[in-house]
Amino acid sequence: xxxxxxxxxxxxxxxxxxxxxxxxxxxxxxxxxxxxxxxxxxxxxxxxxxxxxxxxxxxxxxxxxxxxxxxxxxxxxxxxxxxxxxxxxxxxxxxxxxxxxxxxxxxxxxxxxxxxxxxxxxxxxxxxxxxxxxxxxxxxxxxxxxxxxxxxxxxxxxxxxxxxxxxxxxxxxxxxxxxxxxxxxxxxxxxxxxxxxxxxxxxxxxxxxxxxxxxxxxxxxxxxxxxxxxxxxxxxxxxxxxxxxxxxxxxxxxxxxxxxxxxxxxxxxxxxxxxxxxxxxxxxxxxxxxxxxxxxxxxxxxxxxxxxxxxxxx
Numbered sequence: 001x002x003x004x005x006x007x008x009x010x011x012x013x014x015x016x017x018x019x020x021x022x023x024x025x026x027x028x029x030x031x032x033x034x035x036x037x038x039x040x041x042x043x044x045x046x047x048x049x050x051x052x053x054x055x056x057x058x059x060x061x062x063x064x065x066x067x068x069x070x071x072x073x074x075x076x077x078x079x080x081x082x083x084x085x086x087x088x089x090x091x092x093x094x095x096x097x098x099x100x101x102x103x104x105x106x107x108x109x110x111x112x113x114x115x116x117x118x119x120x121x122x123x124x125x126x127x128x129x130x131x132x133x134x135x136x137x138x139x140x141x142x143x144x145x146x147x148x149x150x151x152x153x154x155x156x157x158x159x160x161x162x163x164x165x166x167x168x169x170x171x172x173x174x175x176x177x178x179x180x181x182x183x184x185x186x187x188x189x190x191x192x193x194x195x196x197x198x199x200x201x202x203x204x205x206x207x208x209x210x211x212x213x214x215x216x217x218x219x220x221x222x223x224x225x226x227x228x229x230x231x232x233x234x235x236x237x238x239x240x241x242x243x244x245x246x247x248x249x250x251x252x253x254x255x256x257x258x259x260x261x262x263x264x265x266x267x268x269x270x271x272x273x274x275x276x277x278x279x280x281x282x283x284x285x286x287x288x289x290x291x292x293x294x295x296x297x298x299x300x301x302x303x304x305x306x307x308x309x310x311x312x313x314x
Contacts, residue, residue: 003102005059007037007051010089010096013178013243022099026052028064029092043068043093051099054083059099061090068093118188127191128163134195135159138203159194166190174241182240189240193233200225227257 005022007029020037029037032046039048045066054060062081063069069078071091084090086104090097117123167190171181235253239246 005102006100008098008100009039010098014089014096015243022051026050029097030064039093039095041093041095044095048092049090049097057101057103058083058085059101061099066092118185119182121184124184124187124191127188127195128160131159131163131191131195131198134198138198141203163187163190163194170237170241177241178243180240185240186237189233189236193229197226197229200229227261231257 003021003023004025007020007022007027008016009018009020011017027036028047028050029035029039029044030046030048031039031041031044035047045064045068047064048066049070050062050064052060052062060081060083061070063079069080069092070082071078072082072084073089074091082090084099086098086100088098090099167183167186170186170190171183174186175181231253234256235249238244238249238253242249244252
């Protein structure tokens, strides 16, 4: 028998959950076993909907006997009769339907994403090792003989449980929302992001401040650079768990980061008076070869101190 069209049943994400071929018009949809398409939805009437041809590739949908009616494309207001195309979604009860003619032109084939490597075990092992080695480097640079055991045990006892909690949180959301946990991919994203964050926050900022003899990186630029790391990490986590378009996700993450930066600036401004007594100095000591700015001589330092003392005395 010739196939005339397909009736697609969509899930809550808009993906096709089932397809039913149409061999003759009209098609009756409902819970009654005499229907052409039987739905297991308690909010659908026994004889709920009739679908027929309307010409030009469109279809006519009409309510037969229902108190809940139907909506088209999630618009407000129930309808009893409508002409729809192959892209319109009809909702009856808690079921979403779409009618596609047999000659419906499907979109072009998509290119496979080039980031499949993040879903593989070698990538996860590399990411976790990068995180542990970064933490180990931080511990070695701040080595204390009285706490030498921390160099080996602190990364294992601190990083791994926190990483598992963070990744488990996103994997659980992904399983609930999209049906896929993507545990390996979330681990790669989180471990790489945390390792980069630690390298910047605990290594780069301090050595740049030491080289320039200032606190510019630690106190000023870090508030803008760190969101550039946190933003992509959140973005890629959300891409794995959400069906929202990547453009919309990017806008949402950018707005969130802008809000956080704004809150940070406002907080700094409100607490600026309490920070007047805090001495600004570089907390990192590096080799003299890194110095790019020449420090003051002893005579210049004493002269500056005497000038400051005279101002205080006045």
